[in-house]
Structures are given as C-alpha cells and as structure tokens.
Amino acid sequence: MKTKLLLSLTLTFTLTFFGQTLEHSYSTQGAVYGNTLIFITDNGFNYYTINDNNEISLYNSNHTLNKTVSITLPNSETIRTIFLPSDKLFNSDSMIEFVIVTNDFNMFLFNENGTNLFSFGQREEIHYFKDSNNNFKLITTDGGKKNNTQNYDVYSVSGTLSNSQQSLFKEREIFSFPNPATSEIKITNPVKNKTAETLNVFDLAGRKIIEKKVNQTDGEYIILDISKLNKGTYVYSINGKNNKFIKN
Numbered sequence: 001m002k003t004k005l006l007l008s009l010t011l012t013f014t015l016t017f018f019g020q021t022l023e024h025s026y027s028t029q030g031a032v033y034g035n036t037l038i039f040i041t042d043n044g045f046n047y048y049t050i051n052d053n054n055e056i057s058l059y060n061s062n063h064t065l066n067k068t069v070s071i072t073l074p075n076s077e078t079i080r081t082i083f084l085p086s087d088k089l090f091n092s093d094s095m096i097e098f099v100i101v102t103n104d105f106n107m108f109l110f111n112e113n114g115t116n117l118f119s120f121g122q123r124e125e126i127h128y129f130k131d132s133n134n135n136f137k138l139i140t141t142d143g144g145k146k147n148n149t150q151n152y153d154v155y156s157v158s159g160t161l162s163n164s165q166q167s168l169f170k171e172r173e174i175f176s177f178p179n180p181a182t183s184e185i186k187i188t189n190p191v192k193n194k195t196a197e198t199l200n201v202f203d204l205a206g207r208k209i210i211e212k213k214v215n216q217t218d219g220e221y222i223i224l225d226i227s228k229l230n231k232g233t234y235v236y237s238i239n240g241k242n243n244k245f246i247k248n
Contacts, residue, residue: 024063031081039085040165041096050079069114077102083126089159099126107140127175136160139177150180150246180246186221189214190239199238214238
C-alpha cells in the first residue's frame with residue numbers, strides 16, 4: 001500500500017512563526033526516506049513529487065515546476081520510492097537520473113526524459129560509497145527477506161558527486177557493508193561534530209549486544225567487530241538513525 005505524504009496544510013499563503021517562514025508546500029505519493037525529497041544539481045536545490053500515474057514532477061529551488069516525467073513500468077507496477085537523484089553520479093550528460101523502486105521491489109535507473117537506463121533486478125535499497133581509490137560504487141540490497149539471508153550487488157559507476165551532493169546524501173542514511181558479514185563490518189559514520197555518540201547493536205529480541213562510543217575522528221566508517229556474535233539479524237542505531245545487518 002502506498003503512503004501519501006502531506007507536507008503541510010496550505011498552498012495559498014506564507015506563514016511566519018517562531019522566526020520560520022513557510023516557502024512552499026508539496027503533496028506526494030510513495031514512501032519517503034529521510035530528506036530524499038530534496039536533491040542538488042548544478043542548478044542548486046531541487047524537489048520532486050510523485051503522483052498516482054507514475055509521473056514525477058521536478059521543481060527548481062524557487063519551487064517552480066521544471067519538468068514532469070512520465071515513467072513506464074512493467075506489469076502495472078507503481079513507484080514506491082526514489083533513491084539517489086543526481087545529475088552527476090550515473091552519467092556525464094548533465095541529465096537528472098534517479099533510481100526507482102516499485103511496489104513489487106523491482107529497481108530501475110531512469111533519467112529525466114523517462115528513459116529506462118538500467119534494471120537492477122529485485123532490490124529494495126541502494127547506497128553509494130567510495131573505495132580506497134576514491135571511486136564511487138553502489139550497493140543494492142534485497143532487504144534480507146528470503147531465509148534470513150540478504151543478497152546484495154556491488155556496482156562501479158563512472159560518474160561522481162559534488163561535495164554538497166555527498167553531504168546531503170550522507171545526512172539521510174546509515175548503512176553497513178559487507179552485509180551479510182562474518183567477522184567485521186563497516187558502518188557509515190554519521191557523527192559530524194566533536195561530541196561523541198553511542199553506537200548500539202541489538203538482537204531481534206531487543207537485547208543490547210554491543211555499545212561503542214563513536215567520534216567524528218573515527219573517520220568515514222565505523223569498524224565493528226562482530227566475530228563473537230551468533231548467526232542472525234541485528235539492528236544497529238546511532239545518532240537517531242538505524243539499520244540492520246546479518247551475521248553469517
């Protein structure tokens with residue numbers, strides 16, 4: 001079932017309260033993760049909405065409609081969510097590309113002309129990371145729905161991201177790799193200030209298994225030793241964000 005998100009109650013006037021000014025209001029279909037409704041291109045901040053007809057409306061930073069993209073999906077599927085909207089990561093043609101996950105958890109890469117550029121297969125989430133050579137890679141996962149085993153694919157991409165794009169994407173997610181893992185995992189470090197945060201790991205019964213202090217100085221990734229954990233699925237949480245991993 002799709003979730004309708006109503007971002008505010010009015011479209012007709014600007015409301016100022018407690019020093020805050022309402023710029024604009026949007027209404028969109030689909031599931032929303034973090035601040036994924038906002039993305040950055042060379043033209044600045046952008047916004048999007050999805051409707052029931054699989055149309056994506058792209059808005060400029062001044063909330064002016066830039067383009068409406070009609071998406072054709074197989075088997076009457078509908079758009080569940082969008083990941084990694086960008087004009088740089090996948091291609092160098094300055095067109096906006098975005099990863100679409102359908103209600104049946106099929107994953108596709110489309111561009112702003114509505115062209116289906118690639119099919120990732122049946123996948124639920126996608127994340128980007130940089131390797132030791134500063135090259136961008138993608139991880140797509142199926143959410144671990146089958147027999148408590150999570151399947152994932154790793155892709156190299158030819159594009160890149162600006163520093164502001166990377167910062168915005170990092171604000172919205174925390175993930176670990178490899179997943180599943182046997183002895184050690186790396187978790188994206190969301191700590192951006194000098195204040196230490198606590199990484200907690202829980203089993204599915206809610207029992208805390210690991211507690212680890214994390215600082216900004218720990219680097220881009222938190223290295224976590226899971227060699228002594230029993231096989232199974234675990235949930236980790238830090239700085240108000242959470243995800244899961246599977247121990248083999």
